[in-house]
Amino acid sequence: MIPVGKWGPIYFAAGKYAYVGSALGGLEARVSRHQRSNKRLYWHIDYLLRAGQIERVIWAETSQRIECRLAHFFSRRFSSVLHFGASDCGCYSHLFFGRERDDLVRAGRTAFLACGLSPEILTFPLKKSLT
Numbered sequence: 001m002i003p004v005g006k007w008g009p010i011y012f013a014a015g016k017y018a019y020v021g022s023a024l025g026g027l028e029a030r031v032s033r034h035q036r037s038n039k040r041l042y043w044h045i046d047y048l049l050r051a052g053q054i055e056r057v058i059w060a061e062t063s064q065r066i067e068c069r070l071a072h073f074f075s076r077r078f079s080s081v082l083h084f085g086a087s088d089c090g091c092y093s094h095l096f097f098g099r100e101r102d103d104l105v106r107a108g109r110t111a112f113l114a115c116g117l118s119p120e121i122l123t124f125p126l127k128k129s130l131t
Helices: 027-035 044-048 067-075 101-114
Strands: 002-004 008-010 016-019 056-059 095-098 120-123
Touching: 002 044, 016 044, 016 101, 027 056, 044 095, 056 101, 067 095, 067 101, 095 101
Parallel strands: none
Antiparallel strands: 002 008, 016 095, 056 120
16 A cells, blocks of 8 residues: 555555656656655655656657547556546546556557657666657
8 A cells, every 4th residue: 555645545556557647847857856755745656656666768759748648548458546647637547557567668669659659768777868
């Protein structure tokens, strides 16, 4: 059980999770913020990251708002945590559960390709510059 803001404790099954988000203020700034341990807890993912860590970031630069399209793609393939990361849209969730990291990574790549974008993957510890 992990406390998530006003929601209180939420059960997260053991496994891997994919979070679909946007970085409208810049990818480097957003990822850097999520990696910090000393930060104001603002987004749902901030609470989850207190108990976990980022392993991969799959991203593509676009001026389109495709976050919900990506979340819908994941929702047809994986179970999710109800309303997690989706309090400002009509999506069921933006957090998806899988037992295998590779399944989530493949789905992320496929989702971006389905949106007509060429995804890139960052692994952590960071092996590729964001700039």
